[in-house]
Amino acid sequence: MSVVDRVAARTPLPTGFYTLTKREILRFVRRPKNTFAPAITNVLYFSVFGVVLGARVGEIIGVPYILFILPGLIVLGAISNAFENASFSIFHGRWNEYIHETLTSPLSYTQMVWAYILSSAFRGLLVGAIIAAIGGGIISYLYQPVPIEQPVYLLAFMLVIVLLFASLGVVGGLLATDFDDLTMMNQFILRPLVFFGAVFYSLEDLTPLLRDVSMLNPMVYMVNGVRYGFLGVAEVDPNLSLFVLAGATAVVASIDVWLFKRGYGLTD
Amino acid sequence: MTHALEITDLRKSYGGVQALDGVSLTVPEGSFFGFLGPNGAGKTTFINILVGLVRKSGGEALVFGHDVEDDYRAARDAIGLAPQEFNVDRFFPIHEVLEHKAGYHGVPASEAEERAAEALQRVGIYDKRNTRFDWLSGGMKRRFMLARALVTDPDLLILDEPSAGVDVQLRRDLWELVTELNEQGTTILLTTHYIEEAERLCDEVAILDSGRIVTVATPAELKDRGLDRIVVTLREPLSVAPSVLSDDERVESIECEGNRLVVTARQGGLIAPTLVRELDRGGFEIVDMEIARTSLEEVFVELTNSGVDRPENQRDEGTAADDRDREEAPLVTDGGAAAQRGRSQ
DSSP states (O other): OOHHHHHHHTSSOOHHHHHHHHHHHHHHHSSHHHHHHHHHHHHHHIIIIIIITHHHHOEETTEEHHHHHHHHHHHHHHHHHHHHHHHHHHHHHHHTSTTHHHHTSSOOHHHHHHHHHHHHHHHHHHHHHHHHHHHHHHHHHHTOOOOOSOHHHHHHHHHHHHHHHHHHHHHHHHHOSSHHHHHHIIIIIIHHHHHTTTSSSOGGGSOHHHHHHHTTOHHHHHHHHHHHHHHSOOSSOHHHHHHHHHHHHHHHHHHHHHHHHHTTTTOO | OOOSEEEEEEEEEETTEEEEEEEEEEEOTTOEEEEEOOTTSSHHHHHHHHHTSSOOSEEEEEETTEETTTTHHHHHHTEEEEOSSOOOOSSSBHHHHHHHHHHHTTOOHHHHHHHHHHHHHHHTOGGGTTSBGGGSOHHHHHHHHHHHHHTTOOSEEEEESTTTTOOHHHHHHHHHHHHHHHHTTOEEEEEESOHHHHHHHOSEEEEEETTEEEEEEOHHHHHHHSEEEEEEEESSOOSSOOOOSTTOTTEEEEEEETTEEEEEEETHHHHHHHHHHHHHHTTOOEEEEEEEOOOHHHHHHHHHHSOTTOOHHHHHSOOHHHHHHHTSOOOOSHHHHHHHHHHHO
C-alpha cells in the first residue's frame, strides 16, 4: 500500500473511483516512453522554429518569436496527450476486452468516465509541464526568463483544455473501430486544428477573411488563453474563452457519461 | 425469500435473431445451479446481461432482488464472473490486476492486497503473482480467471465454461474449490458443455436451447426422464416376448433377441426387481442381467434435439453471441462429441 493509497483512504473519495483513476495513471507512469517522447519533439520545435527561424521572424506582439510559440506548443502537447491517453486506454481495453473488469464492477457510469478523464487530463498537464520546462529553459538561456503574467488564468486554461480533450478522447475511444481510427483522429483532426490555431503566427498577420475563419477554430481560444496566462496579452477576451471552453467540457463530459450508460461501443 | 436470480421473460435480439427468447428462471440463494445448452443456445448472452456486458431487449433480471439495469451497481457488486474468454488487463502483474478489481468493488487498498494474495493462493498460482497474464500457461490463466472472480468475495459466482480445455487435475481442483465455496454459502451458476460436470456438481440444471429454457430439473429427475435399457439373458431362447410388466406405464418396449429379453423403460433400476420376479414366476431361468441407465448426456441430447418450435433462422443465421459460443471448446466425452455430430447432420 503506497503513501498515496494511505492518503486517499483518509479522504471521502469513493474507493472504486480512486482505484480506476490510479490504475489509469499507473498505466502511463509505468511506461514513461510515450509520456516523455514529446520532450524530444519539442526540443526540435524550439530549435528549428524558435532558434533558427525565430531569428529571422524577430518579435511578434512585442516578444521573441520563440516565446510567442511556447504557449501553442504547450497546448499542442497537452491536448494531444490528454486525448490520446483517454482514447487509447478505452479503445485498447475494448479491443482486448479487459475493460470488462471495469464495466462489470459496481462503479457508477459517472465514476468510470471521470476516472478516465481525470487520469488523461493529468497526463496532458504533465506533458504540458515538461514542454514548458524545456521551452522555458531554452528561452531563459537565449533571451529572458519566461514571464507568467496571469498565473490563475494559465492554470484555469490548462485545466479546462486538458479536461476538454480528455473528454473528447473518451468519445474517440468509444467510436474507434480499429487503431488506425485513433491515429487518424489525432493526425487529421487535432493537429490541423492546432497548426491553424494561431500557434505559430498572430491573428493580426491574417487577412480579415482568414481571421474570421480562424475564429471558428476552438484551438484559437485555447492558445490565446494560455498565451494570455504567460504574456498577459490576449487577442480574444480570455474570460469569454474560458467560459466557452468550460461549457464545452461540461457538455462533452456529459455526452461521455451518456455513451457509457448507453453502452455505446462497450456492450452488445 | 430473496433468490439469487429471478429472471422473468428475458429477451435479447440481435437484429432479427432472438438470442434469448423469453427466459424465465429462479435460482435459489445458496444453490449450485447448472446452465446447459449447445453452442449458440444463449448461455453467454444470459450471463452477460446479468453483469452489464449485454443490454437486454426485454423482460426483467434481478440479482438478489436488484434489477440489473435500474440497480446495476448493487447487482454487479454481488457477482463474481469467471468468463470463458480471457478478458484480463495485460498491463499489470496479476496480483495488481486482482487488487484493482477488488478496488473497483470498493475494497480499500490494504485489504485488496490481502485478498489478492489469498485468491492467488487459493487457486495455486501465488508464486506467479508478479507475472503478467500473458506469460501464464493455459491452465494458470484459467486458474487466474477464477481468482479474479473470487477476489471480490461474491455472493453469486458465475463460471462460464470453467473447465473448457483444462486438464483433469485442474478440473478436479476446480470442482473441489467450487464445491467448498458452495458449502460456505456462495450461490454458483455454472454453464458447461461437460455433462458429467453438471451431473456431479449441480443441485439443479436448466437446459437452454435456441434462447429458450427447455426444462429445469435436478440431474436425477432428468435422468429419470430418459429411457434405461434392461437386458435379461435367459437359459432358453424365446420365440415371443413373455407377458411381463404389462401394466407398468414406465415400460416403452419389450423385445426378444434370441435368448435375450430387452426391456426399454424409464427408471429401469426400479423396474428390474419386478421384471425378475415375473420372469421367475413364468418359469424363465435367468442367467444374466444388465441395466444400462440412461445418461444425463443422452437426456440432454434428446431434449436439445427435439427442435422445440425452433425457428429456422436461429439455426442458420449467426449472431455475435452465436459466434462467441461457437468458439467454445468441443465436448470431451465421446458421447458428447457424437451428440454434436448428431446435431450438425
